[in-house]
Structure formats: C-alpha cells, structure tokens
Amino acid sequence: MRIDQDGAEPPYQQLRTQLIDQIMRRLLPAGTKLPAVRTLAATLGLANNTVAKAYRELEAEGYVVTAGRAGTVVADIAPVDEAAALRAGELTLDYVRAMRRLGLGDDAILGTVRQLLWAGHAKGPAI
Structure with missing residues (x-):
C-alpha cells in the first residue's frame, strides 16, 4: 500500500480505499488478520489515529470485524468468484x-x- 501525503484524498481515505480494493479482490481473504494500528501506522508513516479511523470506517461498513485484543480481521464480504x-x-x-x-x-x-x-x-x- 502507498499513501500520497500530498494527494487530494485524505490519508485515512486512501488507506480505506486500498483495503476495500484488496478485500473485494480477495487479496485479503475473509479471516485475514490486519496489522495492528500502531504497526501499520509505523509502516506507512501515518499517525495511529489515521489508521484507527480507516479501521473504524471499515468496521462500520462491514468490511472488517474488530475482536478486541484478537485484532481486526477481514469479514466474509467479497463475492466468491x-x-x-x-x-x-x-x-x-x-x-x-x-x-x-x-x-x-x-x-x-x-x-x-x-x-x-x-x-x-x-x-x-x-x-
């Protein structure tokens, strides 16, 4: 994933969009555990709150499920074929x-x- 810090779209939205694309194309299949917020933030050079906001929106939209300490996993949302x-x-x-x-x-x-x-x-x- 790549985030354009100077892009017109806010970083959390870029992250959200890229994750949705990967989920819907089954590059991130159902049950895949996403990186912890802090880990992904550090990897992408983002603030923790930016990644957390993207994860919250993905959860609200049903793309992921957050299970507390067990982390955030991809929901079974993508079409089968x-x-x-x-x-x-x-x-x-x-x-x-x-x-x-x-x-x-x-x-x-x-x-x-x-x-x-x-x-x-x-x-x-x-x-």
Whole structure:
C-alpha cells in the first residue's frame, strides 16, 4: 500500500480505499488478520489515529470485524468468484443510477441501503 501525503484524498481515505480494493479482490481473504494500528501506522508513516479511523470506517461498513485484543480481521464480504463480483457490480451500478435519477445523493443512497439491511437483520433472512 502507498499513501500520497500530498494527494487530494485524505490519508485515512486512501488507506480505506486500498483495503476495500484488496478485500473485494480477495487479496485479503475473509479471516485475514490486519496489522495492528500502531504497526501499520509505523509502516506507512501515518499517525495511529489515521489508521484507527480507516479501521473504524471499515468496521462500520462491514468490511472488517474488530475482536478486541484478537485484532481486526477481514469479514466474509467479497463475492466468491469473478462472475459473482461482476454481477454484483452491475446490479449496484443499476441501483445507484436509479437512485440518482430520483435525485438522491451519496449519503442518501448509502443510508437507504443501510436502513434496508438493518431491517433485514431484524426480520431474519427474508432479505
């Protein structure tokens, strides 16, 4: 991973984006333990809080699970094969385009998905 300290995107966001890419391409498969915050911060030349913020956002989005002293591990989120990944991308793009036609922005689209997913958790496996 490389972080551009002078880039337009904040370092925590660059880290988050690169980790998501590696998770979704299964370069970091489910169950992989991520480096400790301090270790990764030192390796990348970042502040501990920068890495911690990226990890918190990844956890909130379901990409990783933090298990206290056991560390942070990659969640089972990536599609199993390339065909499934491609189809998931197509469906997501269709959904985002439809929501944009309704006039919704990024936060509203993400909020709608989160609300639906949490409703599904409360009701069981129907969704």
